[in-house]
Amino acid sequence: MAATAIEMTENPVPAPQDSEPTSSQSASAGWRRILRQRRRLLLGALLFALISAITIGVFQLKQHQDNSRDAALSASAVQVATQLVTDLTSVTSKTVTADMNRLLGESTGAFRDQFTQQEKLYSQLLNDSQVSSTGTVVQAGVESIQTGKATVLIAAVAEVKNNAVPEGLHRVYRMRVSLERHGDRWLASNMELVP
Numbered sequence: 001m002a003a004t005a006i007e008m009t010e011n012p013v014p015a016p017q018d019s020e021p022t023s024s025q026s027a028s029a030g031w032r033r034i035l036r037q038r039r040r041l042l043l044g045a046l047l048f049a050l051i052s053a054i055t056i057g058v059f060q061l062k063q064h065q066d067n068s069r070d071a072a073l074s075a076s077a078v079q080v081a082t083q084l085v086t087d088l089t090s091v092t093s094k095t096v097t098a099d100m101n102r103l104l105g106e107s108t109g110a111f112r113d114q115f116t117q118q119e120k121l122y123s124q125l126l127n128d129s130q131v132s133s134t135g136t137v138v139q140a141g142v143e144s145i146q147t148g149k150a151t152v153l154i155a156a157v158a159e160v161k162n163n164a165v166p167e168g169l170h171r172v173y174r175m176r177v178s179l180e181r182h183g184d185r186w187l188a189s190n191m192e193l194v195p
Helices: 002-010 023-089 096-105 109-129
Strands: 132-146 149-161 169-182 185-193
Touching: 023 096, 023 132, 023 149, 023 169, 023 185, 096 109, 109 185
Parallel strands: none
Antiparallel strands: 132 149, 149 169, 169 185
């Protein structure tokens, strides 16, 4: 038995020898490497396309939100300017105090100061002449709008009656109304007649 054990240790199992890969093995390894590279390229291209699509989508959503916000601001500026011109051209001697208070509530800055300074004279003129004016805005549109400021062009007509013309007289007005944003509302900061 001892001899058998010695024989076994003397003839160990031969270690595998490094052999040259066959041409089919190297072709197979080359194709696997090419396929891995193509998968990586395809995955990279898909990832790039996905990131590009998300970026474009976010940009378009932001642009849509900005456009919607700008449209809402423009619409509210037109609405406020329209109301202001309607209030300014719709006054009567009977409601002059309420009319002036309404106009003061819609204005700001130097324009408001001007109304405040002229309030007594304006009221006296309306009362003395028994003026009654009913105005209607015919057309209105934003001339310009920026952050916190807007300019609106208004075309209005008014039927004005007073002691001198009791049957009434039609007046046509074209006005440029400058607005400023105060909190969540527009207020008139200036108004001028446009030729």
